[in-house]
Amino acid sequence: MSADEQDQMLDLVIEGVRPYGAGEPVAVAVDGGVIRSIGPDARRLAAAERIDGSGGIVLPSFVEPHIHLDKTLTRRFPGGDAESWEEADAVQGGVKRTFTPTDVESRASRAIELAISNGIGLMRAHVAIDTAQELISLEGVLRARERWADAVEIEIVALLEESIVEHPELLHQAREAMRRGADVIGGIPNEEQDTRGQLSHLDALFEIAEEFDTPVDAHVDYDADPSQKTLELLADLTLERGFEGRVLASHCCALATYPQHESERVIEKVRRAGITVCISPLANLQQVGSVGRLPVHRGSSRTKELLDAGVNVAAGTDNMNDMWFAFGRLDPLETAYVAILSAALRTEAEVAAGLEMVTNRAARALRRSERTIAVGAPADLVVLEAEDLTDVLRGLSSRRLTIKGGRLVGGMATERWGAGGGVPRASMEGAAQ
Numbered sequence: 001m002s003a004d005e006q007d008q009m010l011d012l013v014i015e016g017v018r019p020y021g022a023g024e025p026v027a028v029a030v031d032g033g034v035i036r037s038i039g040p041d042a043r044r045l046a047a048a049e050r051i052d053g054s055g056g057i058v059l060p061s062f063v064e065p066h067i068h069l070d071k072t073l074t075r076r077f078p079g080g081d082a083e084s085w086e087e088a089d090a091v092q093g094g095v096k097r098t099f100t101p102t103d104v105e106s107r108a109s110r111a112i113e114l115a116i117s118n119g120i121g122l123m124r125a126h127v128a129i130d131t132a133q134e135l136i137s138l139e140g141v142l143r144a145r146e147r148w149a150d151a152v153e154i155e156i157v158a159l160l161e162e163s164i165v166e167h168p169e170l171l172h173q174a175r176e177a178m179r180r181g182a183d184v185i186g187g188i189p190n191e192e193q194d195t196r197g198q199l200s201h202l203d204a205l206f207e208i209a210e211e212f213d214t215p216v217d218a219h220v221d222y223d224a225d226p227s228q229k230t231l232e233l234l235a236d237l238t239l240e241r242g243f244e245g246r247v248l249a250s251h252c253c254a255l256a257t258y259p260q261h262e263s264e265r266v267i268e269k270v271r272r273a274g275i276t277v278c279i280s281p282l283a284n285l286q287q288v289g290s291v292g293r294l295p296v297h298r299g300s301s302r303t304k305e306l307l308d309a310g311v312n313v314a315a316g317t318d319n320m321n322d323m324w325f326a327f328g329r330l331d332p333l334e335t336a337y338v339a340i341l342s343a344a345l346r347t348e349a350e351v352a353a354g355l356e357m358v359t360n361r362a363a364r365a366l367r368r369s370e371r372t373i374a375v376g377a378p379a380d381l382v383v384l385e386a387e388d389l390t391d392v393l394r395g396l397s398s399r400r401l402t403i404k405g406g407r408l409v410g411g412m413a414t415e416r417w418g419a420g421g422g423v424p425r426a427s428m429e430g431a432a433q
């Protein structure tokens with residue numbers, strides 16, 4: 001360490017952390033939003049702010065690749081107990097008609113705050129473009145993005161959520177959404193009645209993507225139903241249009257129900273097209289179809305086969321406390337944990353891939369470079385109280401600190417205690433107030 005470095009006042013020093021859980025604890029020194037030094041000596045550097053990592057793990061901050069920020073926290077509306085798919089869709093449509101930009105901003109902000117406390121530094125948020133509320137959701141989420149810009153980076157997908165064949169006017173709104181600040185064009189081809197309609201839906205997405213030079217993010221084949229086949233259409237179009245590496249396909253639940261030879265053909269096309277498959281393990285485990293009287297959950301596509309074939313797989317929250325899914329905590333560790341269980345990932349390498357679905361694989365899905373902890377890398381980090389990466393997933397971490405652009409922006413602390421050990425003093429004092 002040079003004399004200059006010792007004299008300089010840095011923004012932040014995180015002491016006693018192990019990058020990726022390996023080796024002895026070190027210090028990570030940060031300045032100007034960038035990691036300046038990593039090692040035992042870095043703890044001696046002067047800094048405006050210091051964090052005690054208590055021997056925990058430091059990772060690059062998490063990436064949330066799929067969340068509906070506009071609909072989140074709307075479960076409280078009447079009709080929230082809808083049981084069937086059609087009922088939920090109808091109720092959600094009614095709920096959307098009540099949205100105002102202020103209401104959307106307020107709910108999205110509560111979700112964003114949760115995301116920050118959970119260690120998310122980058123997220124992709126879907127905003128519905130539909131006949132119920134036109135661009136109201138976009139306006140609300142744009143405001144929320146602005147409000148939290150220092151703490152988390154948010155990409156917005158303008159999601160065409162209804163049939164474009166029936167409502168071609170929605171394409172004008174999607175273009176307007178792109179002009180107002182959306183970053184990605186999205187759609188749901190399965191909203192169309194037939195293959196021809198699905199193809200023209202997807203074609204329209206690619207046309208807008210070409211016009212605005214953006215990636216494509218499509219919800220495809222979200223039922224456990226082998227007759228849904230839009231993933232293959234999407235892969236064909238991606239190859240035809242030269243969009244390799246710029247397309248994300250969410251859900252892809254039907255793929256798991258195809259005969260083996262058919263799924264292998266589709267997976268090979270998906271690989272060649274460089275499409276990322278984004279699963280939603282939480283919501284899709286609860287949502288069911290049925291074969292006879294047996295409930296069949298929508299599941300996690302063919303995650304293992306996709307990974308083995310070299311396809312990038314990411315995992316996202318999708319819906320949270322809305323008509324589609326009552327639960328959800330916007331916690332990437334919970335998403336990774338459930339992804340690992342639902343996709344039956346067992347070996348050390350497979351479990352590591354599961355965790356990557358909310359870190360590097362999710363970053364790749366959003367076309368970002370690999371997130372690293374190295375001198376010169378952005379200081380977008382999360383500090384976790386855990387021994388190793390398996391421990392992170394076992395405990396879902398009890399203490400977490402989120403650092404964005406070199407500043408501490410959020411986190412959580414949990415004190416645990418049992419009656420035999422006595423109530424911690426701090427808790428008693430807190431309870432007395």
Ligand SMILES: [Zn+2]
Pocket residue numbers: 066068126219250318319
């Ligand atoms: Zn979704």
